[in-house]
Amino acid sequence: MERHDNNHRQPSPQELSRRRFLAYLSGLLAGIITLIIAIPIIGFVISPLLRPKKESWVKLGPVSALTPGQPIKFAYSYQLIDGWFEKTAHATAYAVLPAAGTKDIIVLSNICTHLGCGVRWDDTQHQFLCPCHNGRFDIEGKNVAGPPPRPLPKLQWKIDQGMILAKVEEV
Ligand code: FES
Numbered sequence: 737m738e739r740h741d742n743n744h745r746q747p748s749p750q751e752l753s754r755r756r757f758l759a760y761l762s763g764l765l766a767g768i769i770t771l772i773i774a775i776p777i778i779g780f781v782i783s784p785l786l787r788p789k790k791e792s793w794v795k796l797g798p799v800s801a802l803t804p805g806q807p808i809k810f811a812y813s814y815q816l817i818d819g820w821f822e823k824t825a826h827a828t829a830y831a832v833l834p835a836a837g838t839k840d841i842i843v844l845s846n847i848c849t850h851l852g853c854g855v856r857w858d859d860t861q862h863q864f865l866c867p868c869h870n871g872r873f874d875i876e877g878k879n880v881a882g883p884p885p886r887p888l889p890k891l892q893w894k895i896d897q898g899m900i901l902a903k904v905e906e907v
Contacts, residue, residue, distance in 0.1 A: 796812060802841065805862075807844075827845070842890060845891060848871050848884055849884045855867075891904070
């Protein structure tokens with residue numbers, strides 16, 4: 737007597753193509769769901785890279801405080817957006833009127849171009865001195881001794897209603 741085993745029968749071509757279609761459909765759905773979940777995450781991760789750099793002007797102090805040959809130190813703070821984080825950054829700049837009879841102000845960052853220590857103006861030596869490795873800069877910020885490879889960074893400035901403003905950029 738012949739015996740039929742339904743569990744081991746070969747699927748018909750119609751069944752095979754239906755199974756393939758269902759497998760294709762479930763793969764497609766899984767792909768769409770993955771995309772729906774991934775797009776906002778990818779957007780969040782790369783958005784800091786795509787955001788244009790923001791710049792702002794910070795108030796340093798009155799232009800009337802400047803004396804020729806006497807750099808004036810100003811401390812200021814600003815909002816710094818660093819990747820995904822926003823924080824308040826504190827910085828120091830020197831506004832300089834290098835010589836009498838000139839109106840050309842220079843605004844210098846006090847960050848040493850060697851390893852980033854804060855320089856300070858020394859009245860007796862008439863130079864900016866770096867406490868870390870004895871770097872020295874002249875009154876216009878030019879590196880004149882020690883390891884600093886470049887002059888002190890200059891900040892763009894403008895005067896608005898008698899106040900010196902300096903331009904700062906987020907990193
Ligand atoms: S950090 Fe200023 S001389 Fe090294």
